Amino acid sequence: MEQTIFQHMETVRGITEQSILKTSEEIADIVPKGFNNSIxxxxxxxxxxxxxxxxGVLDQKINLPVEYREFFRAGTKPTDWKETPxxxxxxxxxxSEQKIRIQQSLQGNLHKKLPKPFTNHFGITFHTLGETFLFSFYxxxxxxxxINRIYQSVVAK
Known part of the structure; x- marks a missing residue:
């Protein structure tokens, strides 16, 4: 079952990677009417x-560039950015790097209990790393x- 989960991650992230490759810098920061954020x-x-x-749910270090927290965590928006993203x-x-690193670090650990249950903003409570990982695909x-809706809104103008 674990291999199936990792294959699904490859599929979902592959779609994301293909999508970002098709996106131009010229439209990446447009926030159309009705949206809070950009592509x-x-x-x-x-x-x-x-x-x-x-x-993060394991209280481990976030292995992204430091500025990602300020730019991209929940509740942030481009209109608040003070630096170049x-x-x-x-x-x-x-x-791309994240996909590889996560697969390597999660091998055999999907059953791992979280230090404390994590409840997301939908009110769903997770108890294991596998549960949060699977939710990340959704x-x-x-x-x-x-992103698709923003893109359609931008190119339809």
Whole structure:
């Protein structure tokens, strides 16, 4: 079953990687009416939350560039950015490297109990690393759909 889970991660992240490669820097920071965030924010947020749902819930170090927390954690938005965010190429590299690193570190650990149960903003409580990891796929798909909606909104103008 573990191999199936990791294959699913490869599939989901592969879709994300293909999507970011098709996105231009010119449209990455547009926040259309009706949206709170940009395409760039959504890609960075996918990376940050995946990291949190694998390492943060275990009270381990987040292995992303320090600025990812300020740019991409839940509740942030591009209108609050005071610095230049990472390029799409940088975010792509983080997403690709993250996939490999997570698979290596999670081998045989999906059953691992969390130090304390984690409840997300949907009110869902998780007790094991496997539960948070599996939820991260759903989270990634939600943001990919948002990216698609933003893209359609931008190119339809």
């Amino acid at each position: 760039r924010w959504n890609y960075g947020h996918i990376a940050y939350i995946q990291e949190y749902l694998v390492y 990472p390029s799409l190429a940088d975010i792509y590299s983080v997403l 989270h990634e798909a939600l943001h990919l759909e948002t």
